[in-house]
Amino acid sequence: xxxxxxxxxxxxxxxxxxxxxxxxxxxxxxxxxxxxxxxxxxxxxxxxxxxxxxxxxxxxxxxxxxxxxxxxxxxxxxxxxxxxxxxxxxxxxxxxxxxxxxxxxxxxxxxxxxxxxxxxxxxxxxxxxxxxxxxxxxxxxxxxxxxxxxxxxxxxxxxxxxxxxxxxxxxxxxxxxxxxxxxxxxxxxxxxxxxxxxxxxxxxxxxxxxxxxxxxxxxxxxxxxxxxxxxxxxxxxxxxxxxxxxxxxxxxxxxxxxxxxxxxxxxxxxxxxxxxxxxxxxxxxxxxxxxxxxxxxxxxxxxxxxxxxxxxxxxxxxxxxxxx
Amino acid sequence: xxxxxxxxxxxxxxxxxxxxxxxxxxxxxxxxxxxxxxxxxxxxxxxxxxxxxxxxxxxxxxxxxxxxxxxxxxxxxxxxxxxxxxxxxxxxxxxxxxxxxxxxxxxxxxxxxxxxxxxxxxxxxxxxxxxxxxxxxxxxxxxxxxxxxxxxxxxxxxxxxxxxxxxxxxxxxxxxxxxxxxxxxxxxxxxxxxxxxxxxxxxxxxxxxxxxxxxxxxxxxxxxxxxxxxxxxxxxxxxxxxxxxxxxxxxxxxxxxxxxxxxxxxxxxxxxxxxxxxxxxxxxxx
Numbered sequence: 061x062x063x064x065x066x067x068x069x070x071x072x073x074x075x076x077x078x079x080x081x082x083x084x085x086x087x088x089x090x091x092x093x094x095x096x097x098x099x100x101x102x103x104x105x106x107x108x109x110x111x112x113x114x115x116x117x118x119x120x121x122x123x124x125x126x127x128x129x130x131x132x133x134x135x136x137x138x139x140x141x142x143x144x145x146x147x148x149x150x151x152x153x154x155x156x157x158x159x160x161x162x163x164x165x166x167x168x169x170x171x172x173x174x175x176x177x178x179x180x181x182x183x184x185x186x187x188x189x190x191x192x193x194x195x196x197x198x199x200x201x202x203x204x205x206x207x208x209x210x211x212x213x214x215x216x217x218x219x220x221x222x223x224x225x226x227x228x229x230x231x232x233x234x235x236x237x238x239x240x241x242x243x244x245x246x247x248x249x250x251x252x253x254x255x256x257x258x259x260x261x262x263x264x265x266x267x268x269x270x271x272x273x274x275x276x277x278x279x280x281x282x283x284x285x286x287x288x289x290x291x292x293x294x295x296x297x298x299x300x301x302x303x304x305x306x307x308x309x310x311x312x313x314x315x316x317x318x319x320x321x322x323x324x325x326x327x328x329x330x331x332x333x334x335x336x337x338x339x340x341x342x343x344x345x346x347x348x349x350x351x352x353x354x355x356x357x358x359x360x361x362x363x364x365x366x367x368x369x370x371x372x373x374x375x376x377x378x379x380x381x382x383x384x
Numbered sequence: 385x386x387x388x389x390x391x392x393x394x395x396x397x398x399x400x401x402x403x404x405x406x407x408x409x410x411x412x413x414x415x416x417x418x419x420x421x422x423x424x425x426x427x428x429x430x431x432x433x434x435x436x437x438x439x440x441x442x443x444x445x446x447x448x449x450x451x452x453x454x455x456x457x458x459x460x461x462x463x464x465x466x467x468x469x470x471x472x473x474x475x476x477x478x479x480x481x482x483x484x485x486x487x488x489x490x491x492x493x494x495x496x497x498x499x500x501x502x503x504x505x506x507x508x509x510x511x512x513x514x515x516x517x518x519x520x521x522x523x524x525x526x527x528x529x530x531x532x533x534x535x536x537x538x539x540x541x542x543x544x545x546x547x548x549x550x551x552x553x554x555x556x557x558x559x560x561x562x563x564x565x566x567x568x569x570x571x572x573x574x575x576x577x578x579x580x581x582x583x584x585x586x587x588x589x590x591x592x593x594x595x596x597x598x599x600x601x602x603x604x605x606x607x608x609x610x611x612x613x614x615x616x617x618x619x620x621x622x623x624x625x626x627x628x629x630x631x632x633x634x635x636x637x638x639x640x641x642x643x644x645x646x647x648x649x650x651x652x653x654x655x656x657x658x659x660x661x662x663x664x665x666x667x668x669x670x
Binding site: 109169187356 | 494498
């Protein structure tokens with residue numbers, strides 16, 4: 061398993077130097093960005109059992125912070141870092157507030173409040189025209205370092221790997237273990253003496269900040285930002301990626317992101333052939349419903365449980381032989 | 385005076401439309417513990433199918449009936465095939481209803497095209513009356529009347545009939561109702577069907593009111609309906625009508641005086657309710 065991961069990593073690392081396709085590079089950059097976003101979502105859904113329907117809000121805050129800083133001030137690395145800092149502060153604060161308000165209640169409330177809050181941010185981005193230029197959005201220049209597509213590709217890849225490792229460490233830490241215990245049985249965790257609310261808020265803040273970082277990278281890759289970053293579609297993307305890839309596994313989120321982004325790309329190409337492919341999202345909606353109903357653990361979860369069963373059968377056979 | 389009257393009527397009409405959506409949500413939630421994120425999709429389906437039938441038959445009444453029937457049918461299909469298999473698992477339920485919302489609104493675009501459609505009320509509901517210098521638009525009064533009729537009808541159903549008794553008992557304690565030998569699954573389906581029908585009715589009434597319909601309107605109204613459900617108390621039918629009127633009125637007045645803040649005010653109201661009374665302004669149980 062590790063060997064496969066290393067080979068894929070080496071392949072992705074060398075790709076921009078060997079194969080010069082701008083489109084593929086941009087597509088892969090998108091995959092990395094959405095992998096970060098999907099992993100941040102998975103921390104909530106897969107590891108803590110919290111459903112958020114407004115994750116686009118944090119993504120959008122990141123994208124707009126970066127866009128506004130680059131547009132209003134000079135596109136230098138200093139302002140880039142300032143934008144990152146602003147994103148972390150705002151997303152941290154908003155996710156903390158949302159968590160504080162709703163996480164002590166039933167799981168529905170978090171889903172509802174995030175859904176409506178992200179609607180509010182969408183309206184805010186439309187109406188606050190002096191800052192956001194309304195619906196049309198605006199283009200901006202990026203720091204020199206990121207103008208080169210290869211550099212930016214490598215940056216996104218490094219950030220994705222870093223986020224993966226951080227989340228791996230985070231979910232295996234004592235805190236992460238408590239989060240998984242909350243997912244399995246909230247009452248029991250509470251009665252074991254853990255203050256469930258604090259842990260849930262910690263997960264919410266972590267997830268919000270990481271989603272904001274994904275938004276930053278998204279804005280830089282497009283060099284353009286408009287209100288669509290707050291749209292429901294972005295949240296739906298994260299949902300599709302985590303659910304289809306496999307909840308509760310970080311690798312699943314990455315695989316899901318790759319799958320959806322590539323499928324999106326190909327199906328949009330196919331739309332020239334037949335108009336039904338313009339509505340490609342409907343196929344994914346149906347697949348999504350089927351996955352939730354029949355394979356609630358997604359691709360990665362289902363595959364790993366199959367291979368686990370096989371191993372078990374295999375070892376059982378061995379034991380049988382020994383006994384016989 | 386003219387202005388305040390008009391804003392009030394406007395707010396009441398919008399409130400009634402939100403009520404039609406929120407009432408189903410809150411009933412379904414109270415009884416089945418399912419928060420149906422696809423409810424906005426049913427609302428939009430009601431609008432499209434109802435207005436399509438209205439355009440074909442040239443009769444608004446048949447359009448309304450058609451929309452309600454579409455709602456019933458979709459409600460039965462959704463409850464039976466999609467929600468029933470995942471009863472008891474909250475996370476799965478929430479996820480599946482959102483997926484359903486996606487499929488429902490994309491289906492609309494496949495069938496009727498991605499562009500918005502226009503709609504206008506039938507001749508006998510067009511125009512306005514003038515009462516003592518105040519201009520009253522007929523269609524708004526029509527919506528308010530229908531809303532109150534539906535409220536009274538559902539209230540009668542809940543309070544005076546056998547099935548209403550079972551529903552109210554089910555909201556309090558499902559297991560007990562089942563233990564008394566009542567098939568609660570059938571009651572679930574009935575309530576889901578009624579809820580879906582009301583949402584579809586709301587959708588078809590909205591069409592001529594706003595003039596245009598589009599596939600995204602389901603989500604827009606669903607957000608308002610969620611706010612209403614939280615303010616009124618989850619599972620509280622009476623609370624939902626009061627909260628819907630409150631949200632409709634505040635929306636209409638704010639939209640006139642401070643247009644940019646109209647959604648924000650409702651959100652703020654919801655946040656305050658969540659902090660101080662999470663069981664809802666009109667709710668008794670938590």
